[in-house]
Amino acid sequence: MNTNQPEGLAHEIAVPKKEDYHGHPNYLIIYISLLILFAITVFASLIPNPLVVFIIVFVISIVKGSMVLLYFMHLKWEPVLIWILLGLALMTLLFLTLGLYPDIVSVKPYLVTKP
Amino acid sequence: MNTHKKHGFWHRYFFSLDHKDIGFQYMLTIFVMVSIGGFFAYVFRMHLAYPEMEVPLFGLVTNKDYNMLITNHGLIMMMWLALGMLLAVAGNYLIPIMIGTDDMAFPKLNKLSYWFFLISVILMISSFFMKRGGFGGGWTMYPPLSVGDFGYNTAYTSFKDRFFTANTFVLLAITFEFIALLMGGINFFVTTLNKRAKGMTLTKMPMIVWMINIASVLFMFSVGPLIAGAFMLLLDINAGTGFYDVYRGGDPLLWEHLFWFFGHPEVYVILLPPLGIIAEIISTNSRKPLYGYKFILNLTLIAAILSMMVWAHHQFVSGIDPRAATIFSIFTIIISLPFAGIILAYIATLWNGDLKINLPMKWAIGAITLFTLIGGFTGLYLGASVFDIYAHDTSFVVAHFHYTLFPTVIFGSFAAFYYWFGKFSGRELNKFWGNVHFWLTFIFFNGFAFPLFLLGLAGQHRRIADYRQFEFLMQDPLPLYRQIATISAVILILSQFIFIFNFFWSLKRGKKVTSDNPWESNTLEWQTASPPPHGNFAVYPEVHHGPYEYNHPDREDDFLPQNKK
Amino acid sequence: MNTKITWREIPQARLAMWALIAGEFAIFGGLIVMYTLNRLKYESWGEMAQHTNVIAGTINTLVLLTSSFFVVKAHEAALHKNKEKVKMWIWLTLICALLFLGIKSYEYYHEILHGFTLPGTQLLAEGKHVETMYWSFYYTMTGLHGLHVIGGALALFFVMRHATKTEKDYHRIEVAGLYWHMVDIVWIFLFPLIYLIH
Numbered sequence: 001m002n003t004n005q006p007e008g009l010a011h012e013i014a015v016p017k018k019e020d021y022h023g024h025p026n027y028l029i030i031y032i033s034l035l036i037l038f039a040i041t042v043f044a045s046l047i048p049n050p051l052v053v054f055i056i057v058f059v060i061s062i063v064k065g066s067m068v069l070l071y072f073m074h075l076k077w078e079p080v081l082i083w084i085l086l087g088l089a090l091m092t093l094l095f096l097t098l099g100l101y102p103d104i105v106s107v108k109p110y111l112v113t114k115p
Numbered sequence: 116m117n118t119h120k121k122h123g124f125w126h127r128y129f130f131s132l133d134h135k136d137i138g139f140q141y142m143l144t145i146f147v148m149v150s151i152g153g154f155f156a157y158v159f160r161m162h163l164a165y166p167e168m169e170v171p172l173f174g175l176v177t178n179k180d181y182n183m184l185i186t187n188h189g190l191i192m193m194m195w196l197a198l199g200m201l202l203a204v205a206g207n208y209l210i211p212i213m214i215g216t217d218d219m220a221f222p223k224l225n226k227l228s229y230w231f232f233l234i235s236v237i238l239m240i241s242s243f244f245m246k247r248g249g250f251g252g253g254w255t256m257y258p259p260l261s262v263g264d265f266g267y268n269t270a271y272t273s274f275k276d277r278f279f280t281a282n283t284f285v286l287l288a289i290t291f292e293f294i295a296l297l298m299g300g301i302n303f304f305v306t307t308l309n310k311r312a313k314g315m316t317l318t319k320m321p322m323i324v325w326m327i328n329i330a331s332v333l334f335m336f337s338v339g340p341l342i343a344g345a346f347m348l349l350l351d352i353n354a355g356t357g358f359y360d361v362y363r364g365g366d367p368l369l370w371e372h373l374f375w376f377f378g379h380p381e382v383y384v385i386l387l388p389p390l391g392i393i394a395e396i397i398s399t400n401s402r403k404p405l406y407g408y409k410f411i412l413n414l415t416l417i418a419a420i421l422s423m424m425v426w427a428h429h430q431f432v433s434g435i436d437p438r439a440a441t442i443f444s445i446f447t448i449i450i451s452l453p454f455a456g457i458i459l460a461y462i463a464t465l466w467n468g469d470l471k472i473n474l475p476m477k478w479a480i481g482a483i484t485l486f487t488l489i490g491g492f493t494g495l496y497l498g499a500s501v502f503d504i505y506a507h508d509t510s511f512v513v514a515h516f517h518y519t520l521f522p523t524v525i526f527g528s529f530a531a532f533y534y535w536f537g538k539f540s541g542r543e544l545n546k547f548w549g550n551v552h553f554w555l556t557f558i559f560f561n562g563f564a565f566p567l568f569l570l571g572l573a574g575q576h577r578r579i580a581d582y583r584q585f586e587f588l589m590q591d592p593l594p595l596y597r598q599i600a601t602i603s604a605v606i607l608i609l610s611q612f613i614f615i616f617n618f619f620w621s622l623k624r625g626k627k628v629t630s631d632n633p634w635e636s637n638t639l640e641w642q643t644a645s646p647p648p649h650g651n652f653a654v655y656p657e658v659h660h661g662p663y664e665y666n667h668p669d670r671e672d673d674f675l676p677q678n679k680k
Numbered sequence: 681m682n683t684k685i686t687w688r689e690i691p692q693a694r695l696a697m698w699a700l701i702a703g704e705f706a707i708f709g710g711l712i713v714m715y716t717l718n719r720l721k722y723e724s725w726g727e728m729a730q731h732t733n734v735i736a737g738t739i740n741t742l743v744l745l746t747s748s749f750f751v752v753k754a755h756e757a758a759l760h761k762n763k764e765k766v767k768m769w770i771w772l773t774l775i776c777a778l779l780f781l782g783i784k785s786y787e788y789y790h791e792i793l794h795g796f797t798l799p800g801t802q803l804l805a806e807g808k809h810v811e812t813m814y815w816s817f818y819y820t821m822t823g824l825h826g827l828h829v830i831g832g833a834l835a836l837f838f839v840m841r842h843a844t845k846t847e848k849d850y851h852r853i854e855v856a857g858l859y860w861h862m863v864d865i866v867w868i869f870l871f872p873l874i875y876l877i878h
Contacts, residue, residue: 021685024756031749038745042738045876050726057872065865072752073861078698079685081308085332085702092336093709095423096376097717102436103368104717109810220692301699309692335699339706343714347820355799356816363800364722364810369714 022074030071037064132222133649135539137229138207144236145199146615151240152191153608159184164594164601166581181580182251183281187243189254190285194292195236197524198381201388202296202334203232205531206303206327208539212640213321215312215658215678217650220305228298235291242284250281253578255374258359258367261286262351277353286349293338300331312639312678314658318412319677321638321662322405325412326391330384333419337380344373371433375426383422385520387415389482389527390457396479396534397461399636401468402673404663407460414460418453425450431500432507440500447498451491458487469666469673473634474549478530481557482522490519493568508578511571517564529556529614536618537633541646542625548617555610562603566596635674638662642676697855701862704828708866711824715817716873726878728814731796736787737875740780741867747776748864751836751857758853763844766853770840773860777833784826791815818874825866832860 037060044056070076075083128140154172161168162176169175176184207225211218219225243249252260263282277283307328311320347358348370357363359370398405405411427435427443461483470476493515496502506512529552536544571577575588582588582597632641637660643652656678664675719725754769795802798819800812839852 021682021689027749027752027756031745034745035742038741041872041876045734045872045878050723050877054877057876061869061872064868068748068861068865068868072748073858077682079682079690081690082695082698083681085698086705088332088336089339089702089705089709091420092339092423092706093713096340096710097713099376099424099427099439100369100372100713100717102439103372104366104714105720106436107366107721109364109722221696224696297703301696301703304699305692305696309688309690309695311688335703336706339703340710340713342707343710343824346824347816350798350816350820355801356820357799357813358816362809363804364718364813373710 022077025071027072030067034064034067037067130226132218132226134207134211134218134222134225135647137225138204140229141199141203141207141232144233145196145204148191148195148199148236148239152188152196153611155184155188155191157605157608159188160601160604162580163582164597166583176580178580179248179251182253182578183243183249185578186251186254187249190250190289191239192520192524193254193381194289195239197385197520198292198296198334199232200528201385201524202303202327202330203228203299205323205388205392206299206331208535209640210303210306210324210327211310212643212647212651213324213638214307214310214315215639215652215656216306216310217652217655219302220310221302224298224302228295228302231291231295231298235288235295238284238288238291242281242288245279245281245284247280250285252282255371255378256285256348257374258348258351258370261348262359274353280352282352283349286345286352290342290345290349293342296331297335297338300335303331304328312656312658315677318409319658319661321391322394322408322411323388323391326387326394326415329415329419330387333380333387333422334384337377337384337423341373341377344370368430368433368435371430372427375429376423379426379429380419380422382519383418386454386523387419389523389530390415392527392531392534393461393479393482394464395636395638396475396530397464398663398665399634400471400473400476400479401465402471402665403464403468404661404665405460406463406466408661408663411457411460414453414456418450418457421446421450421453425498428498428500428503431503444498444500448495451495451498454491458483458491474544474546474553475530475534475634477550477553478526478533481553482526482530485518485522485526485561489565490515490522494519506571508576509571510567510575510577513577514564514567514571517567521560521564525556529553532614532618534634535640536621537628538631538640538645539647540622540625541628542621543628544621544625545617548613552610552613552617555613556607559603559607559610563600563607566600570596570600632676637664637674637676639677642678691851693851693855694858697858701858704862704866708821708824708869711817711821712869712873715821718813718817719873719877722810722814724808724811725814728796728811729875729878731791731794732818732875733787733790734875736783737871740783741871743776743780743783744864744867747773747780748861750776751860754840755854755857758843758850761847761850763847766840766850767844770836770853774833774837777829777836780829781826784822788819821870821874825863825870828863828866832856832863835859 041057041060044060045053047053047056069086075086127136128143131137131140158170158173158176159181161170162181207219247263250261261282263277263280307320307324347356350356351358351360358365359367361367394405394411425443425447427439428447431440465480493511497506497512497515533544533549536542570593573588573593575582575593579585582593628645631643631645634641639652639656639658640647642656658677659680660675660677662677666673667675750769750773754766754773757765757769796815796818798816800808800815803809803812803815835856836853839849839856843850843853
């Protein structure tokens with residue numbers, strides 16, 4: 001084995017002290033608030049205007065997703081590097097959206113008939 | 116630690132977990148793929164110059180054959196040679212040993228990634244033998260060509276007929292290769308961050324380690340949307356959906372966007388590792404510290420982010436929004452700045468150095484010369500939509516990307532071969548034949564690619580199998596240019612046999628290396644035995660210095676190994 | 681954000697999993713971006729969304745959210761090397777996964793019965809060309825997500841069996857759990873976008 005590694009990275013030990021830098025929030029409270037947000041989403045979908053529904057639903061999804069990320073996946077206690085990784089993924093998607101938008105949304109649907 | 120046992124054939128080539136063995140497996144597999152890709156290039160180049168001739172070893176080239184040859188030449192060279200050689204082979208051989216550790220963070224994952232790579236190679240080769248022939252839809256696989264003979268407007272035939280086509284197999288092969296490289300990339304990333312030798316801070320890592328890691332992360336993100344898109348194309352072929360079918364509300368332009376959203380960053384994915392290799396070689400052989408380590412690093416990071424905003428310059432004539440075209444033109448021209456900065460830093464490294472013009476140095480200088488002076492500058496023209504709309508899909512583009520990719524991928528790989536061969540095999544490559552190989556490659560590469568610029572400006576479209584049907588393309592001196600290009604290409608391909616022979620002969624019979632550190636280099640791989648034992652180091656090194664401390668004023672000898680106090 | 685921990689101190693398995701998750705976000709994110717932009721373009725897709733089974737989708741979301749909670753409890757138990765509790769929470773998660781897949785298959789069954797298939801032959805015959813792509817996206821996204829559910833469940837099962845049998849490698853439960861949360865997050869975005877916007 002590599003004798004070179006700093007102590008605490010050898011994985012024979014279940015959770016060495018050094019690795020356990022996570023906080024442990026009350027998972028039940030987070031679970032319940034996720035359920036409440038979810039109920040709001042479902043009721044918001046009864047609004048007749050699709051664009052309003054879309055905005056509400058998307059914002060709540062982002063809140064829910066980041067709650068799972070921050071507390072269930074303990075991102076809140078992870079070092080900057082992992083935030084950078086996820087930020088890069090978001091940046092990729094932002095560039096993709098900006099690049100695709102003019103060629104999908106602002107183009108009128110083609111009216112093609114079958115040859 | 117030195118438990119270097121002799122292993123059997125199967126162990127060494129299929130089941131070994133050692134990073135050097137896995138790198139060697141990748142290398143041999145890629146040699147097979149390159150031979151196929153090179154053979155295809157030979158056949159269609161011969162056909163273009165002498166259209167009525169029966170090409171030796173192939174026979175008469177029909178239009179369908181031509182499409183298949185040119186498509187698979189592009190795919191093999193881009194996906195298997197360039198990505199494989201520069202990420203998988205260079206990463207596997209160099210990362211663990213250069214950061215001073217025994218192996219990858221996840222050796223079994225590394226093994227698995229090679230097996231996925233092997234599956235992809237098998238799928239790719241079997242696609243040539245499908246009932247309807249090999250895949251001929253262009254290496255960019257634009258639908259509806261890539262949806263197959265069926266197109267979108269035919270009734271759904273049986274699943275078997277659709278699945279056993281070259282289109283499906285090529286897509287699957289590429290998917291498997293991406294999975295292999297993703298696993299490899301995550302492995303490199305974790306290894307670099309987590310297993311560095313004691314004292315090796317991030318800025319004491321050799322440039323090549325940074326470059327491979329940045330390339331792997333860039334690859335990982337840019338490939339995501341394309342994997343989704345390839346899944347959709349696979350369903351279009353096999354399940355009868357219409358994601359790229361205009362009739363059903365889809366748009367082939369979507370595929371072009373997704374493909375180039377990966378395809379353009381990919382160009383930088385395969386440019387960065389050679390830049391790292393060149394940094395190692397020129398710094399060692401000019402006996403000077405690399406000029407502006409952090410400067411190069413920051414420019415690379417900027418370039419990596421910018422590279423995700425330039426992709427649509429491949430689609431100026433595909434019907435994208437003209438306002439977007441302007442934006443993409445501007446970003447394309449901006450992205451040349453970081454690379455200009457990096458090349459300037461390399462020239463500043465060479466400046467006033469005690470230059471040792473040995474073989475790796477020749478390849479490295481050849482690479483930056485050709486890449487910058489011709490490949491890079493013509494890229495500026497093509498990045499501007501004004502010129503690109505004229506030159507799009509002509510031989511000018513072909514010449515441009517051969518001038519960018521050949522110097523970086525091929526010259527860069529050869530520089531690495533001639534530099535590190537002695538370290539990893541314990542034997543030397545023959546220098547005389549190495550020089551012959553270099554000069555033949557250098558001269559005949561230019562002889563092959565330069566006429567294509569002139570042909571492209573004369574209006575020669577790149578995807579036409581037979582130019583005899585166009586009178587203006589048969590006027591003098593265009594056929595002569597095509598013949599010069601073809602003859603040069605054939606000599607270029609033949610001269611690679613010198614290398615192949617030299618490589619395998621030296622591997623078995625070559626002169627044993629006399630020193631573990633023949634170039635008197637600082638980085639950690641030179642401070643262990645050659646070939647390195649299983650586990651790489653007898654005593655794990657502790658790093659005290661940066662990788663490029665040559666000619667330190669306080670010291671007598673002109674180099675200072677990283678692990679020396 | 682934790683600034684006290686240096687990068688080197690992240691356990692390597694967890695780091696690799698985060699890198700994989702970031703890569704998966706790029707894949708699913710790409711699909712979601714394409715779907716959303718097309719959804720903004722074609723208003724008639726709202727009509728198609730009314731044919732989805734919202735009740736089944738709602739139950740499925742509840743199931744996945746709950747399973748995420750179970751996994752995090754399993755992680756807590758693994759920290760204390762509590763073998764019995766790890767087993768219990770992971771089995772509950774696996775039951776949730778099976779429930780999710782079961783409900784999903786029920787939905788698929790009914791939608792295919794009504795003629796909403798992947799190629800959308802019946803819709804094409806009715807002259808609804810553009811609408812076929814809604815169902816193509818629906819099956820592609822939920823199908824790809826379903827494959828990830830199967831993969832994550834298998835990973836959790838094998839990791840749990842290994843950890844409880846050999847009494848070591850408990851950290852793997854957290855790593856497989858991270859993957860499971862990723863699957864949950866993807867569904868958090870998929871569900872409202874596909875089912876709820878009419």
